[in-house]
Amino acid sequence: MKDYRSGMPSTPPFQPDEQHAGHENRTLWGDAWNRLRKNRLAVIALMWLVIVTAAAISADFWVPQVFGSPTVFSTSGAAELRLKPPTLAHPMGTDDVGRDLFARVIYGSRISLTVGVLAVVVSLVIGLILGSLSAFYGGILDAFIMRIADIFLAFPYILFAILLLSVLPDNLRGITPVFLTIGILGWPSIARVFRSSVLSVKENDYVEAGRALGASDIRLMLRHILPNAVAPIIVYGTMSVGGAILTEAALSFLGLGLPPGSPSWGGMIQDGRIYLTSSPGVVLWPGLAILSTVLAFTLLGDGIRDALDVKMKD
Amino acid sequence: MAGELLKVDDLKMHFHTRDGVVKAVDGVSYTLNPGETLGVVGESGSGKSVTALTMMRLIPMPPGKIEGGEVLFKGESMLTMKEEQVRDIRGNRIAMIFQDPMTSLNPVYRIGHQIAEPLITHKGMSKKEAHARAVELLEMVGIPNAASRARDYPHQFSGGMRQRAMIAMALSCDPDVLIADEPTTALDVTIQAQILELMQALQKRTGTAIIMITHDLGVVADIANNILVMYAGRAVEYGSTDQVFYEPSHPYTWGLMDSLPTHDLTEKSTLCPIEGQPPSLLNVPSGCPFNPRCPYVKEECRTTVPELRDLGDGHLSACLFAADPDFKRSAADCAGVTR
Amino acid sequence: MFRYILKRFAQFIPVFIGVTLLLFFITTILPGDPVALRAGEKKLSPAVYAEMRHAFGLDKPWYVQYVNYLGDLTQGDLGTSIASGRKVEVIFKETYPYTLKLALAAITLEILVGIGAGLISAIKQYTFWDTLVTLSTSILVALPVFWLGIMLQYVFGIQLHILPISGASSARFSDFAHLVLPAITLASVSTAYAARIMRSQLLEVQSQDYVRTAYAKGLSPTRVLWGHEMKNALIPVVTFVGLDLGAMLSGAILTETIFNWPGVGFTIYKAIGQRDFPVVFGGVTIVLFAVLFVNLLVDVSYAFLDPRIRFGDASEG
Numbered sequence: 001m002k003d004y005r006s007g008m009p010s011t012p013p014f015q016p017d018e019q020h021a022g023h024e025n026r027t028l029w030g031d032a033w034n035r036l037r038k039n040r041l042a043v044i045a046l047m048w049l050v051i052v053t054a055a056a057i058s059a060d061f062w063v064p065q066v067f068g069s070p071t072v073f074s075t076s077g078a079a080e081l082r083l084k085p086p087t088l089a090h091p092m093g094t095d096d097v098g099r100d101l102f103a104r105v106i107y108g109s110r111i112s113l114t115v116g117v118l119a120v121v122v123s124l125v126i127g128l129i130l131g132s133l134s135a136f137y138g139g140i141l142d143a144f145i146m147r148i149a150d151i152f153l154a155f156p157y158i159l160f161a162i163l164l165l166s167v168l169p170d171n172l173r174g175i176t177p178v179f180l181t182i183g184i185l186g187w188p189s190i191a192r193v194f195r196s197s198v199l200s201v202k203e204n205d206y207v208e209a210g211r212a213l214g215a216s217d218i219r220l221m222l223r224h225i226l227p228n229a230v231a232p233i234i235v236y237g238t239m240s241v242g243g244a245i246l247t248e249a250a251l252s253f254l255g256l257g258l259p260p261g262s263p264s265w266g267g268m269i270q271d272g273r274i275y276l277t278s279s280p281g282v283v284l285w286p287g288l289a290i291l292s293t294v295l296a297f298t299l300l301g302d303g304i305r306d307a308l309d310v311k312m313k314d
Numbered sequence: 315m316a317g318e319l320l321k322v323d324d325l326k327m328h329f330h331t332r333d334g335v336v337k338a339v340d341g342v343s344y345t346l347n348p349g350e351t352l353g354v355v356g357e358s359g360s361g362k363s364v365t366a367l368t369m370m371r372l373i374p375m376p377p378g379k380i381e382g383g384e385v386l387f388k389g390e391s392m393l394t395m396k397e398e399q400v401r402d403i404r405g406n407r408i409a410m411i412f413q414d415p416m417t418s419l420n421p422v423y424r425i426g427h428q429i430a431e432p433l434i435t436h437k438g439m440s441k442k443e444a445h446a447r448a449v450e451l452l453e454m455v456g457i458p459n460a461a462s463r464a465r466d467y468p469h470q471f472s473g474g475m476r477q478r479a480m481i482a483m484a485l486s487c488d489p490d491v492l493i494a495d496e497p498t499t500a501l502d503v504t505i506q507a508q509i510l511e512l513m514q515a516l517q518k519r520t521g522t523a524i525i526m527i528t529h530d531l532g533v534v535a536d537i538a539n540n541i542l543v544m545y546a547g548r549a550v551e552y553g554s555t556d557q558v559f560y561e562p563s564h565p566y567t568w569g570l571m572d573s574l575p576t577h578d579l580t581e582k583s584t585l586c587p588i589e590g591q592p593p594s595l596l597n598v599p600s601g602c603p604f605n606p607r608c609p610y611v612k613e614e615c616r617t618t619v620p621e622l623r624d625l626g627d628g629h630l631s632a633c634l635f636a637a638d639p640d641f642k643r644s645a646a647d648c649a650g651v652t653r
Numbered sequence: 654m655f656r657y658i659l660k661r662f663a664q665f666i667p668v669f670i671g672v673t674l675l676l677f678f679i680t681t682i683l684p685g686d687p688v689a690l691r692a693g694e695k696k697l698s699p700a701v702y703a704e705m706r707h708a709f710g711l712d713k714p715w716y717v718q719y720v721n722y723l724g725d726l727t728q729g730d731l732g733t734s735i736a737s738g739r740k741v742e743v744i745f746k747e748t749y750p751y752t753l754k755l756a757l758a759a760i761t762l763e764i765l766v767g768i769g770a771g772l773i774s775a776i777k778q779y780t781f782w783d784t785l786v787t788l789s790t791s792i793l794v795a796l797p798v799f800w801l802g803i804m805l806q807y808v809f810g811i812q813l814h815i816l817p818i819s820g821a822s823s824a825r826f827s828d829f830a831h832l833v834l835p836a837i838t839l840a841s842v843s844t845a846y847a848a849r850i851m852r853s854q855l856l857e858v859q860s861q862d863y864v865r866t867a868y869a870k871g872l873s874p875t876r877v878l879w880g881h882e883m884k885n886a887l888i889p890v891v892t893f894v895g896l897d898l899g900a901m902l903s904g905a906i907l908t909e910t911i912f913n914w915p916g917v918g919f920t921i922y923k924a925i926g927q928r929d930f931p932v933v934f935g936g937v938t939i940v941l942f943a944v945l946f947v948n949l950l951v952d953v954s955y956a957f958l959d960p961r962i963r964f965g966d967a968s969e970g
Contacts, residue, residue: 150664151671156903156940159921163679163933166925246797250907253799254922269800276803277811287800295795302791372868405870412869417862421961422884432870467960483870 035307042303045296052293056109063107067091067100070107070263085281092285095268096275101282104263105289111264112245112293115179119244120237122183127190128233132221134191135198146195149188158250160185165256173259178251182244193236197229204228231308235301242297249290265290318386319490319523320346320369320408325383327361327368330376336595338364340547341383343622344540346491351517351524353534353555355570356544359592362527365544366493370408371400388490406436409484413496415476419468425452426464429483436487451482455512474505478512485516492517493525498533510537531570535559543567546593546603549622553629563631565608602634610635661952665945672941676934677719711930722934731935736927741935745917749939751821752916755908756901758836759843764894767844771851771890776878778856786848793845802838802911809834819913839908843897850893854886861885888958895951902947903940 036042063070067090084094092101134145152160164181201207207224251257252266260267265286272282304310327339339361346352354362367373369385369392385392387403409432412418419428429451430444439447445464452460455478468476477497484492494513498506514537517524526534534541534555541558543551543566551564562568569588590607593599599606605615614634622632631637706712710721725732731741774786810818816834817826858864859882867881868874904918913919917936924932956962 147664147667148671151668151675155672155675156900156906156944158906159903159918159937159940162906162922162925163676167679242795246795249797250799253797254906254910266797266799269797269803273803276807280807283800283803283807287797287804290797290800291792291795294797295792298791298795370869372865401871401873403871404868405872410866410869412862412866414862418866420863420867420881420885422888422959423881431867431872435871435876469961480866483866 032304032307036303039303039306041299042307045299045303048292048296049300052109052296053113055106056113059106059110063103067103070099070103085279093279093281095272095282101268101285104268105265105285107263108265108268108286108289109293111175111258111262112248112290114175115182115248116241116245116297118175118179119182119186119248120240122180123186123190123240123244124233124237126184126187128194130187131191131194132198132225135195135202136217136221136225142195145191149191152185152188157185158247161247161251162254162256165251170259175258178248178257179244181251182247186240186244190233190236190240193232194229197232198225201225201228231310235305235308235310238304239298239301242294242301245290245294245297317347318345319348319350319388321384321386322365322369323384323386325365325368325385326381327364327373327378328381329378331596334596337547337598338378338595339368340598342542342544342547342549343383344542344549344552346523346525348490349517349521349523350539351526351534351537353531353538353541354525354527354544355529355531355534355541357529357592359546359595360544361547361595362544363495364547366410366495366525366527370404370410370493371397372404402436405432405484405489406487407489408491408493409487409489410493410495411477411480411484411497414500415473415480416468416500418480419476421468424465424467425471425479428468429464429479429486432483432486447486448482451486452479454485454516455479455482457482473501474508477501477505477509481509481512481516485520485522488520489522491523491525493527495527496529497526499529506533513537543570546598547595548603548632549630550604550632551630552622553627557627557629561629563625563629563636564604564633565610566604569607602632657956658949658953661949665949668945669941673722673934673938674719676937677715677722726938731938732931734924734929734932736924736929736932741931744920744932745935745939748915748917748920751914752902752904752909752918754832755835755839755905755914755916756898758832759840759901759905760894760898762836762840763844763847763897766840767847767894768851768887768890770844771848772855774848774852775855775859783852786852790845790848793841794849796841798838798842799907799911801841802834802908805834805838806911821915835908835912835914838911839901839905843894843901847890847894847897851886851890854889855882858882858886888955891958892951892955895947895954899944899947899951902943904936 084090084098086093090100090102092105095101095104130145130149134142161181164184165177168177202225207220210220210224248257248264249266249269252264253270255267255270258264258267260271268286269283272279272286275282322345323343325339325342326337329336329338342361342365344352344354354365356362364373368378368380371392380393383393387408392400392403419425426445426448429448430439430441433439433444433447434441437444449460449464452464457463457475457478463471463475468479471479481497492513497513498509501509510533513524516522524537526538528534531541538555541551541553541555542549543558543564545566551558551562551567553561553563558567559571562571566588572588588607589609593603593606599616601614601616601618602608602611602620605611608615612635618634620632620634622630623637624630625637703712710718713721722732729742731745733740734744737744770786770790774783777783806818809816817823817831818834821831822828823831864877864881867877872880904916904921906918906922908914909916909919910922917940921933921936921940924930924936
């Protein structure tokens with residue numbers, strides 16, 4: 001079986017030749033893009049994320065005008081506006097204080113996407129630095145960093161986040177502490193993924209060759225190791241955004257995320273929970289929003305993984 | 315034709331992939347008599363392993379598809395018989411060993427267990443009997459302290475020892491045919507020689523016929539009775555070892571022989587590798603598949619697909635000009651010039 | 654083998670100290686005051702307030718508190734709850750069985766459904782069943798657990814009235830019925846992961862050379878699957894399920910909160926809100942022990958399953 005495969009043209013391995021590195025890179029990514037485009041699920045996921053992002057960015061220009069404010073509610077005559085089933089004016093109905101659910105779900109995407117992306121950025125920064133130090137220098141430093149990662153991983157994730165966030169006085173609550181907390185808790189897995197991919201790249205002959213030619217550590221890291229370890233990081237990062245969104249929702253659901261009243265999907269589910277019997281829509285819609293967005297990030301991550309042909313443990 | 319053990323006739327195995335049809339084996343024929351050794355030689359991707367695996371029905375179908383041909387083992391068709399019958403033959407009448415002994419043994423089972431398995435399956439031995447026999451077999455292939463080493467796991471064996479264990483496993487049921495798929499490629503040179511010697515010695519003792527698949531003509535030079543040279547899924551030359559070595563009749567075979575390092579130190583000869591790459595099997599060149607790399611290519615080679623033709627005495631070649639003495643002579647001169 | 658276990662056990666101690674130290678550090682900067690919280694509306698006189706702080710050891714610096722905590726821990730004393738005045742070990746002795754029960758129910762579901770679905774999916778690759786499993790696991794992984802729990806409550810409790818939606822026992826439903834929805838909720842995500850790991854491992858193993866060897870020996874597909882493939886493919890699955898059991902034993906805060914399940918997670922969550930530090934510490938201590946103990950078990954069973962690790966030393970010698 002090996003026979004016929006090796007006879008077929010395969011993607012050339014990443015070339016150590018620096019002059020051609022840029023060119024090789026482009027075709028590598030170009031190939032990946034072509035493969036991604038053929039993956040129907042990944043394309044749908046990408047399109048969905050583009051739509052959600054566009055809605056989140058442009059919300060100020062159309063949502064309040066058409067559906068009403070997601071946060072402000074009028075106290076006068078609101079009774080008949082409360083917990084309405086979906087109508088043309090309110091496609092998802094209204095919540096317990098008469099706010100348009102659709103508007104709140106759209107604004108919720110702002111919070112979710114911001115927290116999701118920024119949390120992963122924080123994890124990436126910490127994880128990449130510690131992971132590469134760990135892999136590159138090994139020895140005591142490696143053992144120390146990996147032990148700390150163990151400590152973080154041994155501790156129940158959500159409990160840790162609850163503890164960290166419950167430290168916070170009410171006046172400091174908002175997006176920043178939430179994404180920082182999720183980001184800080186996420187670094188050990190990224191550090192591990194990155195560490196192992198650096199270690200496997202480090203074994204390659206061309207890194208040895210570079211070292212033999214007298215390249216400095218930083219140069220080796222930036223020119224040879226990072227570009228090769230970047231594929232698993234992209235895949236892992238994409239999938240992690242979904243995870244971070246889930247965590248944010250869970251924290252807000254527990255009342256520890258964003259301040260009460262803000263249109264966070266998790267918070268909306270908590271607020272609507274007591275009206276579940278009479279109007280399940282209040283819980284249903286924000287839940288579907290979380291599900292679809294997280295699913296899109298997962299499927300896109302899967303697609304990128306297949307396109308870049310990254311070997312990862314599930 | 316009596317006495318033929320194995321007959322492969324115009325076998326075709328194609329893979330239907332997303333990118334197109336890969337004609338991994340495209341019309342291969344040979345015969346194997348009891349106790350004989352056949353060398354199957356070619357570059358990687360020439361279809362030599364797939365031929366063997368197709369014969370054993372070990373190619374998953376799909377994506378593989380047998381597009382034609384026949385495989386007869388003791389006169390019975392391997393390709394049409396029931397799955398249970400094939401299973402009875404596998405490991406019992408026809409056994410295989412593979413290229414990479416590191417990965418061909420199951421890491422979570424003891425060596426002894428893995429050797430005993432075919433005995434339990436095919437010979438109906440009890441676990442105890444089979445294990446005792448496994449220890450004998452390990453001794454036979456030259457593993458010291460066989461009784462205790464049988465309880466080891468594969469990772470505790472060196473590469474050469476693992477290949478010995480694979481041979482013990484393959485020979486456990488006294489098969490009629492042993493297919494060795496590049497058995498020495500993954501081993502150190504000194505170990506390679508030991509393994510080849512072992513196989514020859516065991517063949518003398520057991521009378522097993524061997525199909526030796528290799529990319530290295532040197533490996534089969536001493537042990538094969540007949541040699542089949544494959545290129546791009548097709549047989550390009552077939553004959554007795556003497557015929558192929560002393561009267562090679564296909565430019566590809568010449569190339570393979572020129573690529574062999576000579577031991578002659580007095581004459582300063584350089585290695586002459588074959589230029590270019592083996593063709594993609596998705597897109598085999600029209601005409602003779604070797605024409606883009608052939609130094610003696612002529613116009614007809616690009617348009618006419620050469621048939622395998624008999625040059626006399628059962629020596630077959632798929633070169634359009636193999637029967638042309640002028641061509642052979644001029645090619646020999648030409649080859650001399652390029653050196 | 655014994656040395657291996659000992660080594661893993663030695664690694665447990667720094668991790669334990671690291672986590673508890675971190676915990677002490679966090680709680681000292683927690684702004685809420687547990688004594689004031691306990692007093693509630695009524696104003697305490699400064700003298701009573703100081704006395705209460707002293708009684709709970711809150712007037713000492715955090716490192717003294719930490720040493721005291723470790724000292725008490727060796728005696729099996731986890732302290733006294735500030736909010737209720739009850740001994741912490743008694744509180745968790747009551748709540749832990751609930752967490753254990755829920756965790757075992759969920760892990761059973763995870764093993765049966767997860768491994769089963771993954772197996773079917775891999776054997777019937779590219780068929781309808783494979784697509785079904787792949788798709789539903791993707792969705793399960795993306796589901797917010799708490800939302801799934803609420804939706805299950807809505808469908809089976811509120812609409813169909815066939816299952817209870819809150820608590821661990823009641824007059825109307827059996828204890829088993831009370832367990833069903835929380836167990837499904839808790840198991841959902843991990844079951845999906847277990848199925849995915851099972852599937853990908855089996856598919857990977859199927860393309861290994863030693864599987865080809867097994868077929869070449871003349872073994873039947875069933876023998877190859879259960880003998881040669883599963884034994885290799887299960888190793889990572891067992892590891893995952895084991896680690897997951899550890900996570901579940903640490904109390905499922907979200908699931909327990911949604912279903913008012915009187916387990917460890919719910920108790921710790923309530924204690925954080927009340928700034929009831931002894932309960933938080935006690936709970937976290939117990940949870941840590943549970944997690945680290947299970948992880949140790951997983952490591953040992955991993956070595957048991959995979960001879961390459963068990964005899965790692967032998968090959969070097």
